[in-house]
Amino acid sequence: MKRQKRNPNDRAFHKGYVAAVEGRNHDSCPHDAGSQHQEWVNGWRQGRQDYWSGFGRAALAQRMANM
Template sequence: MRRQKRDMNTRAFDRGYQVGLSGRSIDYCPHANEEHRQNWVSGWREGRSDHWDGLTGVSGVHKLRAL
């Protein structure tokens, strides 16, 4: 748990993935730091792709990691 809290890049990716999977806009990115923003946007793109592929709900649970 503590390691996850320290790794902001992984957390940014995971949060971006969740936003993309829910179908929300890229404008929801909360990061000003360029490295964190880049990871968030990468996660958002992957989540958005999964959203378009229909991996929402139970069919997409295997892609989510524990936050």
């Protein structure tokens, strides 16, 4: 069986979350506009919030694995 592709919006959210956890800037979004840009920004905000809330590396890794 072929593996289904991930939803592009879910993938953009995950990539934004990872970017925030790694400390990258908000301006590093690879999407210019549209729903993927918005999802990337939402993921970035969630990742930054988790980082500031004091999630440790283990908690962040577990959270990213569940996305």
